[in-house]
Amino acid sequence: MTASLGNAARPFTPAALADLVPADTRLLALGEPTHGAEEFLGLRNELFRHLVTEHGYRSIAVESDCLAALTVDAYVGGGSVGGADAGGADGELDAVLREGLSHGFGAYAGNRELIGWMREFNASAGAGERIRFYGVDGPLEYTGAAAPGPALLRLHDFLADRLPAELLPGREELLLRCGPDERWTEPAAARDPGRSVGRTEDAVRLRLLADELSLLLAAHRPQFHDDEDALWRAELDARTATGLLRYHAATAGDGPDRLNSLMRQRDLMIADNLEAIVRREARRGPTLAFAHNRHLQREASRIPLGDHQLLWWSAGSLLESRLGDGYAFLATTFGHRAPDDHPAPDTLEGLLATLPYPRTVLDPEQLATAVRELGGVKARVPADHTYFGLDPAALGQVDGVLFVRDIARQQGLFGGAEA
Known part of the structure; x- marks a missing residue:
């Protein structure tokens, strides 16, 4: 670990991450490098609780079906979902997770924790302090x-x-x-x-x-x-x-642009929904958005697909053009994924894995300085299709970086080759 890298790094606390967020932010976007990793859901939950209690945030918007999410918002607002057949409080929450989150996201413990905490917070909140839950994706599934x-x-x-x-x-x-x-x-x-x-x-x-x-x-x-x-x-x-x-x-x-067009249409829906949420929440407080890095990043999104590469303007780039300084983006990435997915030493993640903290907050400007001093730091080539590394050339496009040294192998749809 170099001195410049050490200067860029702080152990994770919600306050340390929030300190990197510009004061005039209206929409704070927290990305994740892969879906289904409980470590990032837990970090999101810690940050959101801090933003609500210390910085006046009153809403969270996640990468999930915008219409189904109305069920979740009604529940966290104190409404009853499922009626007498829901099987008590736990059964009612099960129904909300099943019906209110798309892409199978209701199966993850971090989402259960988030929704349970929001309902508990709202139970004692004043009329104007209620926190809201939104979905920002269209009603789209992988099929x-x-x-x-x-x-x-x-x-x-x-x-x-x-x-x-x-x-x-x-x-x-x-x-x-x-x-x-x-x-x-x-x-x-x-x-x-x-x-x-x-x-x-x-x-x-x-x-x-x-x-x-x-x-x-x-x-x-x-x-x-x-x-x-x-x-x-x-x-x-x-x-x-x-x-x-x-x-x-x-x-x-x-035509040859079919897949690019689908990606454009989806990110346009995400951007339109997030912009509408920001307008609705303007008088109540800023909003935290949580979705994949590829949706929220400021630069155009690229995904290799065989001999071709998908390329489209991300929702984050669209929102940057609409909200200007009101938009902030925190990128996340990880080092080792069990059992045997390890970053090469000459990649950004390999460099960050030399840090002493299990979870690290990094100032992007100082991190970019460390990368320039070292030279030859590359973007990580993913071991499979389930995640994307953080491009060291894009550090100037982020407001903060959150690095998790070790994550478990995800299960189910996002679990990679072994799932």
């Missing part, structure tokens, strides 16, 4: 995207209750054009564009109808302020329906 119909129909119903009928397209046409949800959620469409309905006559017409409904919502917004929660849900439905229709259209594309 495809949800149908746009439910969100589109809810949006129509919201407007129909408040506007003259002659302003709205007919609900019957929406139902007819949407058809059964199964036509949209066909798993084979993820790999075969010909199995997607995203560019059929019905889908094209629905995109026009969704645009008309979204325009009506935006144009009449001042008259809907009497019910803030209902307006928030309507705007969420508008973003989700239009985003899903764009995503399905990209799924149906058969």
Whole structure:
């Protein structure tokens, strides 16, 4: 370990990490290098508790289905989910984790801990101090995207209750054009564009109808302020329906840019949701966002895929362009992953593994100085597809680095080759 590297490093505490965050931050993005590692979920939870109690943060937004997350937010706000059949408090929380988090994230202990703590905090919080839970991802899973119909129909119903009928397209046409949800959620469409309905006559017409409904919502917004929660849900439905229709259209594309287009559509949905959350929370306090580094980083995202490389503007880069100094990004990375995944000594993670702390907070400017002095520090080549190393050339694009020396091998979908 060099003197410059030692000067850049401090043992992790939530306060040490928060000290790196600029004072005018409205959206603090905490990335993770891989999904499903409990170590990073635990760090997130520690940081969020500190931000809530010491810095006035009143919301957290995670990489999960934005619509399903409404179930979690209702629960942490003190609502009951699952009724008498939920099996008591533990059973009710089980139901919330199962129904309120996508991508299998409800199975992780760190998410259970977070949601339980938020509910406990809110039970004794004042009316204006309640902390909220958001999802920022679209209703997307690894086998495809949800149908746009439910969100589109809810949006129509919201407007129909408040506007003259002659302003709205007919609900019957929406139902007819949407058809059964199964036509949209066909798993084979993820790999075969010909199995997607995203560019059929019905889908094209629905995109026009969704645009008309979204325009009506935006144009009449001042008259809907009497019910803030209902307006928030309507705007969420508008973003989700239009985003899903764009995503399905990209799924149906058969050109060389198809996969890049899907990544762009997803990160655009994440960015739009986060920007809307920042606006909603502006009077209550900043928001902590938690998602993969690749979504939250300021630079364009790259993922190698065989002989090709996916390249798209990340949600973080979009938010940086919209929020400016209001956006801050903390990147995380790790050293050793059990049982035998170790970074090479000449990589950034190999360098950080020489530090004496199991969890280390690093000032990025000082870390970049140490990297320049050493020379020849490379980006880590992942042992498998489940994570990405931290690029030493990108240190100027982060506000802080959090390094975990050892993590356990994840289980399930994110567990790598041995899972």
